[in-house]
Amino acid sequence: MTTPLAAAESLAAGRGRTRFASSSDLLRRLVRRPDGLIGFVVLIVFAVLAIIPDLIVGPLQTAITAEGPRLGAPSAANLLGTDELGRDIVNLTVHATRISMVIGLLATIITVFIGAFLGIVSGYVGGRLDAALMRIADFFLVIPTFVLAIILTSIIRDLAGSGAREVFGIRFGLIAIVFVIGITSWSSTARIIRSQTLSLRERAFVDRARVIGAGGGHIMRRHILPNVINLIVANAVLVFAGAVLTETTLSFVGLGDPFQPSWGQLLDAAREVGAPSLGAWWYFAPPGLCIILVVFAFTLVGSALDDLLNPKRSARR
Amino acid sequence: MDEHVSSNPTPSTDPGPAADEILRLEGLEVHFPVRGGLIDSLLRRPRGVVRAVDGIDLTLRRGEVVGLVGESGSGKTTTGRVVVKLTRQTAGRVSLDGQDVSTLWGTRALRDYRRRVQLIFQDPYETLNPKHTIREFVMEPLVVNGIGTPAERESRVTDALEAAGLRPARDFAARYPHEQSGGQRQRVVIAGALVMDPQVIVADEPVSLLDVSIRTELLRLMLDLRAERGLTYLFITHDLSLAWVIADRIAVMYLGKIMEIGPAEQVIRSPHNPYTQALVSVSPTPEPRTAGERAKRTILVGETPDAANVPTGCRFNPRCPYVFDRCRVEEPPLFDVGGGQSAACWLAEGGRSLPVLPARPDPIPDPMPA
């Protein structure tokens, strides 16, 4: 008695072989929209830069390995000129992509993990736990994130020292930034996930799970989580954009790690040597453009996803 | 499988615990506090109380289908939710097979009870998690309760799907709910209840959202399963004619109380409570009626009052066409009117029948009783 329409849908779902029938479908629908497609392509380009910078521009140049002139204008040898140490700007910018993206990614993972976990637990369990968690979330929502981030970063760096210790191949100073971004931005994710959980909790399939004897953990894992995962993805994309910006800003005000260049770091260095007043646009323009492009691309993809996942539109009846 | 294929449910007048009784509700009450504004809630001072279920007694015999009929706000759904332990009663007892389960709460304590008492919801679109395959849905109870080895689970899922009429089961197992028609979804929901091999199924409006042509198949499935597995159903519905079609006994609820209960045939053909009588008279049928027949309808005035403001005396008195003084002060108990039928009405005291009301032209009822 299956209708042909339903049969076609089942075929499409079967091909994806994913846990969530709709995620391959979702990607397809995403790239069919102009905004989704542009954002997606831009992100793929940056992802490639971040993954294999060495293959594209060679190893990261340092003060020792730099070969170009100091603060040289764009030339055949250095397409976008050099910095004050003679390092190639193209080389720096591409390598900075990796750091910026990794920091963004880690910060997003932390944010989304904390936010989704607390959001689901708070929404499902309710009662005093909910009230307490949401007051904490409100605290983080209300205080100016950036100010808190500056304070926390300096505290952590003082406590842990900005030394050369590395975690996952990333210097500790950057991990501190990741951590700070994570704990200052989880609250809005938690709020969103919680409100969705509140409405899911009243749905019949949750009642049914209780009737068959399922406990809270099972219900949250098997029934709530899969139904908020789309929301989490859409939210994560926007968090990522925010994380890249925050990292940039923290680096720009000098809280980054000079040994691992990120875009913000480059901008900071450019400002320090007075690149804008010297007319050395090639120094600050490339990282600046990269930031704008990435944030713009994430926002495009994020809002496209949000649109596609809007429960009103995706409701199948 | 259970061998208790029901004995002929000849209504017994004996209200005591019968050997074939399986589920018993005694003095069941669900009162929800109504909190007012901020001040009230700070002082934890309830502003009033919603008496959703206000003291009902109901016994289900093995293999029986009891239709619990009522309009919205009658408390029928809340009663069902108490039986499946989704809502806590504020007073009264629920017992299964003579065992009091009223105070069992929490996941573990209820495990055994939940295996034996299952729920079928109204909306098959809602009950099925859109993210789960049919197999996952039907298997979930087994997984949650740690029943069986993986191979046993598979075979139980297959059995349940086939028992619910989804044959061959493997064709359906890997599919997602949105690929199924409404009727198929409701069969999946039924399979998901059957897999636990329950004894009692609470069915809350199980066919109300389905097209007429699909309903019959599902009703028949439910009755077939009763015959094969000795299931007992509490069939909750707003539609008296559906209860008429499927139930052995019908209980009519109004504002949290059972107004009348008895064998379906008797309750419909000779109602002893004025509310039941009115419901029967306006129950729609696909038969054109003559003007004379229409005039015999009793269209009640107004609407069911708010369960936060239950009238004193008989709760039906403000709308009752037969109301007299006693009704306004004293609430009638359920009077036995013979043949296993009881009615909560002072007019039924001593087993009397309702007097015949004079026919009247269709009124435009004043919907706003002062």
Add this chain to the structure above:
Amino acid sequence: MSAATSGANGAVAETAVGGRLLPKLADPAAPLLVVENLKTYFSLDGATVHAVDGVSFRLERGEALGIAGESGCGKTTTALSLIRLLPPNAKIEEGSIKLYGIDLVGKSDNALRRYRWREVSIVFQGAMNALNPVHRLSDQIVEPLTQRLGLSEKAARRRAGELLELVGIPKRRGGAYPHELSGGMRQRAMIAMALACDPAIVIGDEPTTALDVMVQAQILALLEDLRHKLGLSLILITHDLSVIAETCDRVLVMYAGRVAEEGSVDEVFRRPRHPYTQKLLAAFPNIRADRRTLDVIPGSPPDLRHPPPGCRFAPRCPFAMPVCTEVVPPEVTFGQVRVACHLYPPGSDGTQVTTAPPNAIGATVPLVEPPPAEPPLEIARG
């Protein structure tokens, strides 16, 4: 009721007939509404859904017509096509809709607006969705009166009060917000709004479906009363045959976008000719009939993107003959009834053909097959 001042589109120097003022082009002798060969198609993901595929019917003044059918049969689309309240992916492909002899299909959207609400209004199913939650009831009734009929605020208020009384809502309740009213009250308010511009035709789209039986009975009684008082014509769309049996003079049974059978309620319900009508009636629980004898319609309705050739009910029909899967059955009229079924070809006498046992509701298929052992219950009697 006073004459409306002409709207912006002007074509309303009106003729009066029977106390009502008709649009300028109206032919007073023409029937109220004649729909002929209406085809409304949807485009969905590149495919064409033949939602309404050649439907004809007429509606006389003061008459109540019920359009019955299951979900997806095109009954709502048919009614919404009348005043083109269709979603953007729907289009009237063919046919004519003549109100007082004026063809509405050819009219521009702008010209058609004059007919919406003032000639044909609608009572929707979900009253909560149709009422604006932030406005008081009376304000919502006043709005169309001042906007469409150009009444003064004071006159509109007075009229709104009258309308509320008319549908059984005390005037003082006009100040209430929708959420303060019960479902039945909201539906009454919807009816008052539908009556605001004194339309000739009121369409009820499942007007009582979400309501309790008692409230449904109240609303149906109200509609009937209004029809007689105001000389309204009603089109009632519902899946619930009992609502039609209760309220309508004639019934139009639709299946998969086509008319299966149409005729007086008495004739169609007592002697259903089309096998689909027979099945549908037999599948309907009936508190006044024997228990446990509901019929089953096997299979499911066709996919309207690729409707089967011939009769659309043929795949599910117990009487299906070879011709049914090839030739579209013509609509043949027998006295009060029009049937589209090869069992009743043109020139036949239209005698009802039924399944073996004479009464479909009686003993065709018991709801429970008797189990081999002692039957647990009384099965269908008779």
